[in-house]
Amino acid sequence: MPTASITPPAPERDRARDRLALSRWLLAVAGMIWVMVALGGATRLTGSGLSIMEWAPLSGALPPLSHAEWQRLYDLYRTIPQYALVNQGFGLEGFQRIFWLEWVHRLWGRLLGLAFLLPFLWFWVRGRIPRPLLPRLLLLFVLGGLQGAVGWFMVASGFEADRTAVSPYRLVVHLSLALLLFAAILWTALSLRHPAPPPLDGMPPGRARALRRWVHAGAGLAVLTMLAGGLVAGLKAGLDYNTFPLMDGRLVPEGYAALSPFWRNLVANIAAVQFNHRLLATLTGIAAAGTAWTALAAGLAGPARRAVLAFPAAVALQYALGVATLLLVVPAWLGTLHQAVAVLVLGTALAALHALRGARAPRLAPSGGPEAAAAPVR
Template sequence: MAVKRSIFEEVGAAEAPADRAAQPGAIDRGRRGARRGIRAWLIVIFVLVAAMIAVGGLTRLTDSGLSITEWRPVTGAVPPMSEADWQAEFDKYKQIDQWQIQNRWMELADFKAIYWWEWSHRQLGRLIGLVWALGFFGFLLARRIPKGWTGKLIIPGALGGLQGAIGWWMVASGVTQGQGMTSVASYRLATHLGLAFVILGLIAWYVFQLGREERDLMQARRGREAKQFSLATGLMHFAFLQILLGALVAGIDAGRSYTDWPLMGGQVIPPKPFMIEPLWKNFFENPGLVQFIHRVSGYLLLIFGVVVWLRGRRSAHAATRLAFNAAFAALLVQVALGIVTVLYAAPVHAALTHQLVAVLVWVLIIRARFLSQYPIPRSIREG
């Protein structure tokens, strides 16, 4: 006998088994993995890389980078353990041009001070590599890496290994005998610092992505604000160029060559901008010209930053507008710090703060770019 049904009863409801009921989050099933854990791990690496940049800056500002004259990736982790070991390291340092020309006044105690800075810098690099390896292979063996992320997570580790090799390539340029070199080559320093910022930017992008579920990112992509994204991308590239130019300034202490502002030596273009032969070397080794280029690039970056900020304020999403406001505010602070650093002849605390704020500007620009690509939609109530 047929059972009477309510006209409001959904057809097939009684026959549908419980395991066939609609399940939310189908897009993320099978690809979620340990998103929160991996995100936390990447944040730790990000902090360590930022600390590495700070320690590297102090190493350069204290002229400590050439105190260790050999590249020993494994055995170099152990510092000198006896006075004989210390004396042996000091004797190696005495063979290079920096000691012969610049630091002949040093005693063993003075050498120890600069040695510890460079050793700490290299040790921090080893720690970053260890944290990456333990995290990556731990998540890999536990099969907790989200689908499509294994290759992505290899990239920071590979770039970190490359960074170590570039670090020695940089140091090797100053570990010379009879060539008159008392510091590392500025363009190699720029390469080393530039790659550090690439690693930071990549990790930051991953952290932003892992902070939201895959389905949320797919939905947000539909509301992508192409113009803001394009401008933020341009600002990111321009900021990266300015970071490289800043490294060139730091590499030859060009920030201390002219300490007046807005003029340089009482004129717009510094005296003798092309005094070095051949001509191209002036763009890397002439302190006046290198600082002048860094200044002009900073002015242009600020002007472009205003354009990007004004466009970003027109975003339909409150979080995106706030991101552009934050990036522009950090840029203003960085410009002011740059001027202060010049006026006071690049003291250690000002120069280091200037470098660390560059990290903040870099990350905030990338965040504004990310939210232009994956905006956070407003709720109906907010609308």
């Protein structure tokens, strides 16, 4: 196994260059995760997710190359309830239509693994990865592999008797791990690129801390909204109550507490799950508005201003997309867009928090200087 001792440690002045190169690589990986989430949404919404009934991490990289192989996969698919209950008799052509998206989704996952592993090994062998960063990168790689396994665990739930879709809970786990990976990789990339927080010019410390609290609240609420959104998607709850803001003429739907014990409503009751998603989204919107108001009123300027204001803008867009998705009864393209923009919301929240690190601690070395380049990656 290669070690950092193969190449002598990079001289001090090269560290900033290494950090930039590492950050570019990780940003590209984060971008690929974003595409992966969008592909996952499209796969789910076009009913393609259960079309490949085998987990073959290596040999599955090749699509079926002969008629016999297509027929074999189609015959396998015909054994599951989704075929009998949803796609009965749609023929080999119909099967091929749903096959490709799932195949591309899995292929993209393999490419993502390579886009992480190969540059990682290259940087490592050349001694360009700061030592404290190594365990984090290794952990991220393991988590990425785990995500593949969780994906299969989720898909396998869709083959069970009487099921025509995957388990909503496994879907939420799969979505959560994707968001966690995206967040960790983006944060690491930002910390490599900007080891020191940007100055919060002209902002009194009290105001800066208040702003940071708003963004924190907004980011936490946005994450909860996303998890609730995963349940809405998993239970296909977007196909009911297609009015806004009322649900069946009421602000809180009548069947909110229909299940017993009560906690089951939070995860298994379509009315409650959809209402909770709307409520959390609205609270996220309020925190985002508070963020924008505080930043503008305090006259936040420079790069921190751009980073902070991008968050409320992304939330506003996502809110509007959510309402449109609901009113139009979840067309696949719009549902996919809503899922993809959720990642944008998370990304902008993290970028805003990253830009506001200076609000919680005294400033470190000036951005880009040698001391900054040697700073630990947080």
